[in-house]
Amino acid sequence: MKITMRATAQMLVRNLASDLYGHPGGCLLELIKNGFVAHMPDPECWDPRLPKLEISLARNHPFTEGPALVVLDHGSGMTEPALKRYFGWLGTPLEKLIEHSNGSSKGASQKGIGRLAALALNENCLKEDIGAIDHGYYLFSRTSRSGDIRYIRVMPCDFELEDGIEVDNFVSPTSTEARFLDNIQGSFTAIVIPTPVFDSAGEIYDAIKWLLPRERDKMFSLTVNGKVVEPPVLADDVNVTSLDGRYRARLGIGNEEKDGIWLCDAETGFRVASCMKLGKFLPEPLDYPDLGGDIFAPGLLRYQNTARDTLSKEFTRKGNKEWQKLLMFLVGDVAPKAMALVQRDSLATDVVKTIGELVDMFHHRYGPPEPRERVVGPGGIRTPPVSPPGP
Numbered sequence: 600m601k602i603t604m605r606a607t608a609q610m611l612v613r614n615l616a617s618d619l620y621g622h623p624g625g626c627l628l629e630l631i632k633n634g635f636v637a638h639m640p641d642p643e644c645w646d647p648r649l650p651k652l653e654i655s656l657a658r659n660h661p662f663t664e665g666p667a668l669v670v671l672d673h674g675s676g677m678t679e680p681a682l683k684r685y686f687g688w689l690g691t692p693l694e695k696l697i698e699h700s701n702g703s704s705k706g707a708s709q710k711g712i713g714r715l716a717a718l719a720l721n722e723n724c725l726k727e728d729i730g731a732i733d734h735g736y737y738l739f740s741r742t743s744r745s746g747d748i749r750y751i752r753v754m755p756c757d758f759e760l761e762d763g764i765e766v767d768n769f770v771s772p773t774s775t776e777a778r779f780l781d782n783i784q785g786s787f788t789a790i791v792i793p794t795p796v797f798d799s800a801g802e803i804y805d806a807i808k809w810l811l812p813r814e815r816d817k818m819f820s821l822t823v824n825g826k827v828v829e830p831p832v833l834a835d836d837v838n839v840t841s842l843d844g845r846y847r848a849r850l851g852i853g854n855e856e857k858d859g860i861w862l863c864d865a866e867t868g869f870r871v872a873s874c875m876k877l878g879k880f881l882p883e884p885l886d887y888p889d890l891g892g893d894i895f896a897p898g899l900l901r902y903q904n905t906a907r908d909t910l911s912k913e914f915t916r917k918g919n920k921e922w923q924k925l926l927m928f929l930v931g932d933v934a935p936k937a938m939a940l941v942q943r944d945s946l947a948t949d950v951v952k953t954i955g956e957l958v959d960m961f962h963h964r965y966g967p968p969e970p971r972e973r974v975v976g977p978g979g980i981r982t983p984p985v986s987p988p989g990p
């Protein structure tokens with residue numbers, strides 16, 4: 600007797616989607632990365648000039664006849680191997696791991712579960728009751744330039760079916776289902792998520808802005824409801840680059856999100872590990888929440904943990920030369936400058952506080968200052984002297 604293990608619907612929705620990522624931006628980024636990788640002719644080469652991704656949010660979408668979030672890429676479409684992986688495997692099969700033992704797509708496609716994040720973007724999937732497994736999303740895809748479109752309903756409950764999910768279902772580009780794609784040309788994949796967790800395009804941007812490639816030259820074409828999206832500018836109070844250019848640090852005083860400093864992958868520009876999380880591995884003050892910014896180092900993305908916020912132990916082990924090199928840069932070049940920034944900032948804050956306290960004290964003792972009279976002379980506005988100048 601042989602038995603094949605199947606994933607349960609509950610596991611797909613809970614463990615591999617909603618519980619895994621800390622926030623909806625992280626989930627959406629998984630779909631963005633998949634779209635990005637689908638544009639790469641060679642998944643080993645990362646070229647941000649190629650992808651063209653479009654995210655749209657509609658209150659009244661013609662397909663769902665209600666609210667919907669659509670993530671559209673103009674990549675390869677679901678080729679046969681991609682389909683087999685998408686619907687046949689959870690995680691990355693051994694064969695693929697061996698083939699890409701150095702990491703594929705520079706690590707953007709590595710764990711084999713990112714697609715399930717789409718489930719966590721459908722509000723109905725997040726409900727605590729058992730009914731959540733009856734909700735999912737829809738996948739439209741085509742690998743050819745024109746012609747019929749593959750149309751698959753992705754419902755977690757269907758993964759428990761004995762004979763699997765039917766993937767050979769096609770609709771014409773002019774059919775009611777595919778009409779919203781507006782007679783799209785070329786190969787593509789569109790993920791349509793009903794009852795999305797987002798309410799507005801602004802909310803989508805806020806959720807993903809810090810997750811986009813941090814350096815502008817790594818950013819690809821991405822629009823949200825037709826508007827081009829760019830990552831926030833890099834901090835520049837501390838700007839250090841190693842002699843060989845492989846390591847770069849751009850730090851400043853933290854933003855209102857108080858997200859601290861992040862280690863980013865130098866090739867893709869993606870944030871990989873939060874310094875606040877890595878804490879004990881890093882020299883002070885890189886884990887201070889009052890600091891913010893990005894430190895770029897090569898080869899990090901493939902060592903990112905599944906929840907996408909820290910580095911795996913495999914990278915931070917003592918014997919790893921890449922980790923040692925990064926540490927040397929952090930200890931020797933970045934930490935001293937970051938510490939000077941912290942001291943300068945706390946000094947500046949103290950000075951402002953002290954001046955404020957002095958002013959308050961004077962006002963308290965002598966009352967508020969009298970308003971000064973302003974006169975207009977040939978030179979414009981000037982303030983008259985308190986007492987006439989004289990010998």
Ligand SMILES: Nc1ncnc2c1ncn2[C@@H]1O[C@H](COP(=O)(O)OP(=O)(O)OP(=O)(O)O)[C@@H](O)[C@H]1O
Pocket residue numbers: 629633634637672674675676677678680681682684685707708709710711712713714715788
């Ligand atoms: N938009 C897409 N276009 C074409 N193929 C896709 C698309 N999205 C996913 N796939 C295929 O489905 C596979 C599974 O995607 P999934 O995001 O689950 O895993 P992954 O990208 O390999 O790894 P990770 O979990 O690190 O994202 C991909 O490897 C790819 O072959």
Ligand SMILES: [Mg+2]
Pocket residue numbers: 629632633707708709711712713714
């Ligand atoms: Mg992926």
